[in-house]
Amino acid sequence: MITGTSQADAAILVIASAQGEFEAGISKDGQTREHALLAFTLGVKQMVVCCNKMDEKSVNYSQSRYEEIMKEVSAYLKKVGYNVEKVRFVPISGWQGDNMIEKSDNMPWYKGPTLLEALDMLEPPVRPSDKPLRLPLQDVYKIGGIGTVPVGRVETGVMKPGDVVTFSPANVTTEVKSIEMHHEQLAEATPGDNVGFNVKNVSVKDIRRGNVCGNSKNDPPKEAADFTAQVIILNHPGQIGNGYAPVLDCHTCHIACKFAEIESKIDRRSGKELEKNPKSIKSGDAALVRMVPQKPMCVEVFNDYAPLGRFAVRDMRQTVAVGIIKAVTKKEGGAGKVTKAATKASKK
Template sequence: PPKPIDKPLRIPIQDVYSITGVGTVPVGRVETGVLKTGDTVVFEPSGKTGEVKSIEMHHEPIPKAEPGDNIGFNVRGIAKNEIKRGDVAGLPNAPPTVVSEFTARIAVLQHPTAIAAGYTPVFHVHTAQVACQITEIINKLDPKTGAVLEDHPQFIKRGDMATIKVRPTKPLVIEKVSDIPQLARFAIRDMGMTIAAGVCIDVVKAK
């Protein structure tokens, strides 16, 4: 498939290094869009902005980075402690979406009992790991057809597919699957296992 270079830039940050004589160097994989030397980038949810001085891949300088590239890029104007793993870099004209709430479709893979509203497991979205509360189970779906089986069920369990409302306990970047599918997918983990997998279908922006 063609690389999603026409979509807005999204680079989930894996690590941030401070290199003597160079400065702050975030490391991550370009999921969508293109990053070029000289670009101004914004990191969300940290809200920090800086200028890209150089880009490296496999210890070689490159003028631009495209989807699939694992890169380190030197950013001027940002201290190492101002950004962190789980931040997403984008361009200021189409910044990463920080949500206060989102709607998702999930498939429950395993759970010892049942999942009800109020459950607050850890959502793994790109490089972020954030505890999120399932505030509402909107409906239960037929896993084969996607048809609604039941509205507002009390709980869902292993093997069920459902639409849920989710409220992160702290700022989180996630995108709608219709906009940027690469940043819409997530796993829900609890008790040392993957409870569910899902995609974000709608967002309420935090700002």
């Protein structure tokens, strides 16, 4: 859910309209609330809300139930930060197919688009292909007769065969031999493309999920020594103080990070400082926190590389906080491993 949301251009928020089910989802610890807040904080600005199960006995395609849900969800989405005027609501039945692809005869009172039409109305995002390359690895495969094939989505920049790339924090530099998407060779991979690419002289043991690939000559990614983030605490049962070390999910990596110093408590809407160096923070609070990864990790400032600058904090099997990165102190890695292929390609 989190990796998917952090890569998404738009989200469909599915709501169970049945009596009791909607109420559970929108309650304080409900999934509807958590998913909507996660989507917004992880940068998903476009949303379609599906009021599902309209065919259920307790709902029976009721217009008043749909309007009640729409009113309550709109109020919550507005509180989270969404522009509610741009969020489309569609009453559907996934089971019966009402308003999914074709207009439903069971809800003549609904004059809006079907789910498919609502998706077609979403605005295609501007792809940041002019920025330096950033490609977080989702997996690394060893394919017989080909070799090592890392897989992931290009978040920013462009990658072409022949490029010399660096994987961080592994600190491995090599040449891209070829790029494939859906079993077809690509002359270049651009933002949004989920690709597999073959690299020379690199073993599967050298690189892993969570590493970030970038161009070795154009602002290559580097390991973070520490970073400062704006963190919103969603649901944590106690007080959080300096030294707290939960797991962070940022792009494709899943690594413990220590809250080294809670620098200030801030207003979550305006960002204004409310209290300097608070002893602790709790659910509902927003704060600026200096964080130290407990293992090598590569992150970026949200304003420079958004997909690598937002994260979710997981603890006790739930999302306890979300955040965006404001500043990063990068480690100057040594030479690291530079393959023969990279050295040769650099001389071309």
